[in-house]
Amino acid sequence: MIRRDLCTLACILWSALATQASDLLPSWNDSSSKRAILSFVAKVTDKSGGSFVPTSQRIAVFDNDGTLWPENPIPFQISFTIEEIKRQLPQHPEWNSDKDIQAALSGDFPPLLRDHFRGLLHIIFAAGSGMTTEEFAASVRRWFASAKHPRFNKAYDGLAYQPMQEVLDYLRANGFKNYIVSGGGLDFMRVFSERVYGVVPEQVVGSHTAVVYELRDGAPVLVKTMNRPFIDDGARKPEAIQQFIGRRPIAAFGNSDGDKAMLEYTTIGNPLPSLGLLVHHTDAEREYAYDAKPQSSGKLITALVEAPQRGWVVTDMKKDWRLIFSE
Amino acid sequence: MIRRDLCTLACILWSALATQASDLLPSWNDSSSKRAILSFVAKVTDKSGGSFVPTSQRIAVFDNDGTLWPENPIPFQISFTIEEIKRQLPQHPEWNSDKDIQAALSGDFPPLLRDHFRGLLHIIFAAGSGMTTEEFAASVRRWFASAKHPRFNKAYDGLAYQPMQEVLDYLRANGFKNYIVSGGGLDFMRVFSERVYGVVPEQVVGSHTAVVYELRDGAPVLVKTMNRPFIDDGARKPEAIQQFIGRRPIAAFGNSDGDKAMLEYTTIGNPLPSLGLLVHHTDAEREYAYDAKPQSSGKLITALVEAPQRGWVVTDMKKDWRLIFSE
Numbered sequence: 001m002i003r004r005d006l007c008t009l010a011c012i013l014w015s016a017l018a019t020q021a022s023d024l025l026p027s028w029n030d031s032s033s034k035r036a037i038l039s040f041v042a043k044v045t046d047k048s049g050g051s052f053v054p055t056s057q058r059i060a061v062f063d064n065d066g067t068l069w070p071e072n073p074i075p076f077q078i079s080f081t082i083e084e085i086k087r088q089l090p091q092h093p094e095w096n097s098d099k100d101i102q103a104a105l106s107g108d109f110p111p112l113l114r115d116h117f118r119g120l121l122h123i124i125f126a127a128g129s130g131m132t133t134e135e136f137a138a139s140v141r142r143w144f145a146s147a148k149h150p151r152f153n154k155a156y157d158g159l160a161y162q163p164m165q166e167v168l169d170y171l172r173a174n175g176f177k178n179y180i181v182s183g184g185g186l187d188f189m190r191v192f193s194e195r196v197y198g199v200v201p202e203q204v205v206g207s208h209t210a211v212v213y214e215l216r217d218g219a220p221v222l223v224k225t226m227n228r229p230f231i232d233d234g235a236r237k238p239e240a241i242q243q244f245i246g247r248r249p250i251a252a253f254g255n256s257d258g259d260k261a262m263l264e265y266t267t268i269g270n271p272l273p274s275l276g277l278l279v280h281h282t283d284a285e286r287e288y289a290y291d292a293k294p295q296s297s298g299k300l301i302t303a304l305v306e307a308p309q310r311g312w313v314v315t316d317m318k319k320d321w322r323l324i325f326s327e
Numbered sequence: 328m329i330r331r332d333l334c335t336l337a338c339i340l341w342s343a344l345a346t347q348a349s350d351l352l353p354s355w356n357d358s359s360s361k362r363a364i365l366s367f368v369a370k371v372t373d374k375s376g377g378s379f380v381p382t383s384q385r386i387a388v389f390d391n392d393g394t395l396w397p398e399n400p401i402p403f404q405i406s407f408t409i410e411e412i413k414r415q416l417p418q419h420p421e422w423n424s425d426k427d428i429q430a431a432l433s434g435d436f437p438p439l440l441r442d443h444f445r446g447l448l449h450i451i452f453a454a455g456s457g458m459t460t461e462e463f464a465a466s467v468r469r470w471f472a473s474a475k476h477p478r479f480n481k482a483y484d485g486l487a488y489q490p491m492q493e494v495l496d497y498l499r500a501n502g503f504k505n506y507i508v509s510g511g512g513l514d515f516m517r518v519f520s521e522r523v524y525g526v527v528p529e530q531v532v533g534s535h536t537a538v539v540y541e542l543r544d545g546a547p548v549l550v551k552t553m554n555r556p557f558i559d560d561g562a563r564k565p566e567a568i569q570q571f572i573g574r575r576p577i578a579a580f581g582n583s584d585g586d587k588a589m590l591e592y593t594t595i596g597n598p599l600p601s602l603g604l605l606v607h608h609t610d611a612e613r614e615y616a617y618d619a620k621p622q623s624s625g626k627l628i629t630a631l632v633e634a635p636q637r638g639w640v641v642t643d644m645k646k647d648w649r650l651i652f653s654e
Binding site: 059133186187190200202204208210211212220222236238239243244245261268269 | 545565569
């Protein structure tokens with residue numbers, strides 16, 4: 001065990017040194033945001049300093065929609081869900097009297113986003129329910145392979161923010177374990193999280209419902225249901241972090257008031273050094289500009305007001321990011 | 328990233344070679360059980376063979392009570408819970424009319440174990456409810472520091488089975504990620520899992536209830552409740568594996584019918600090579616002997632009957648283990 005740990009430590013040090021030789025976070029302009037990230041990582045990885053954090057405690061949590069990729073004109077999972085609902089509609093006559101599903105089909109999204117996205121999650125859970133987790137994953141993969149974002153005309157999974165990809169890589173190279181903690185569907189995100197973000201399925205936390213285990217024709221399957229819905233937003237985020245991870249993170253990245261509790265939990269009174277960062281959508285030209293009045297999800301009011309007193313970094317997409325998407 | 332991966336790979340190879348130089352699983356007698364474990368690991372780590380499994384997919388799941396340490400005369404968490412109930416009794420007059428709590432206080436355990444341990448989990452959840460996760464962890468630590476097992480007269484956390492410790496180490500040295508997937512309390516097990524088994528808190532899955540996030544005097548806390556109970560036993564085990572891990576394991580270790588679904592999910596129709604193992608308690612002299620009629624938890628009937636047709640390894644503690652506890 002000791003030999004293995006020493007070897008792993010040597011890898012981390014080597015990696016860190018190799019990284020320092022090149023430009024760090026190249027898609028970030030030289031700004032207070034970039035400096036805050038670099039100085040936080042330097043601090044917690046410096047064994048000789050008083051702020052060193054052992055690797056096992058370097059947990060970073062990232063919201064997904066609006067933090068790692070866009071959530072406009074509607075969150076990507078809603079686009080997928082609407083396609084799924086259309087595909088399954090003939091098998092579900094009861095959906096004709098489901099007002100959330102009807103709202104989604106007619107493109108009337110605001111009512112779906114109220115009360116922590118309750119209507120939205122209802123249609124997401126409904127569209128996944130009754131199928132096995134493998135059937136659902138196959139549907140998600142099919143959709144990603146063909147659907148295009150209406151504005152950027154690219155595959156949805158090609159729209160991860162390049163500066164945030166660099167943060168994920170940089171933290172990982174410095175011994176952090178990155179988790180996604182998102183209001184998005186757990187089973188939806190796990191299909192692409194490793195490929196797109198380098199985040200393995202077991203490090204994804206999200207909204208979910210119960211699955212039911214059964215032997216179907218002698219083979220084990222897990223069937224998605226609509227029971228025990230858990231909507232991973234607001235105060236539910238630190239609660240899910242406790243249940244799924246069981247450790248307090250030392251870095252949290254979000255973009256909306258739905259991430260406020262997660263940033264509080266990460267930064268307020270944490271005995272370890274911590275970093276909280278909010279991505280502020282300020283770039284209508286290259287992406288979108290919104291905070292108090294988002295087009296879909298991503299309302300950002302109180303977290304933005306509290307950021308200075310909490311010491312949270314506010315990243316101005318327009319000023320701080322040299323580019324938004326990979327070229 | 329590639330440099331880091333190569334380096335990590337070199338560590339794993341080095342570790343594996345170093346391990347092979349010494350005796351593998353030294354507390355196991357040379358038996359079909361030991362050979363099954365060694366040949367499974369050799370197979371999935373052999374890059375040149377057709378059964379190679381990439382490290383990211385080497386997930387192993389372990390039941391705790393009866394598989395990694397004893398569950399007699401009563402599961403260790405019940406001993407802790409009874410002490411907690413006594414300590415908190417003055418603050419809970421309503422417990423005087425709680426029949427599960429009264430049964431526990433009078434030492435009448437059989438009714439608590441029925442229906443997937445419903446009564447047992449009720450008292451466990453009740454004794455933890457209302458306190459913060461940090462207060463609960465402090466109680467658990469206090470108990471482990473002073474309580475002694477009535478038969479072995481050792482601290483409870485000194486009673487991990489040495490042969491299973493070696494399996495945990497051996498799998499880890501071969502690139503496996505070990506998870507505990509147990510009916511035991513999630514917050515209880517996380518207090519000792521890293522220290523005792525080398526399993527970090529985020530790789531522990533267990534029975535739990537909802538926690539509630541709040542800012543208490545300005546500081547974030549998570550308060551344990553009795554809401555949304557989840558009892559991680561039987562079919563709930565593969566369901567919890569899907570929710571918490573999101574990958575199908577390739578190795579599963581258990582000792583009771585409560586582990587049967589987890590072993591099925593791991594081994595039946597798995598596209599990857601897999602191993603299922605049942606620890607059979609056959610050693611009344613050095614530990615305990617039971618299966619169909621356990622003294623407390625750990626009933627083993629149908630899984631034992633199905634083991635041959637499923638290809639599950641049945642480990643005979645008396646014959647297969649050279650020693651039970653570390654010396």
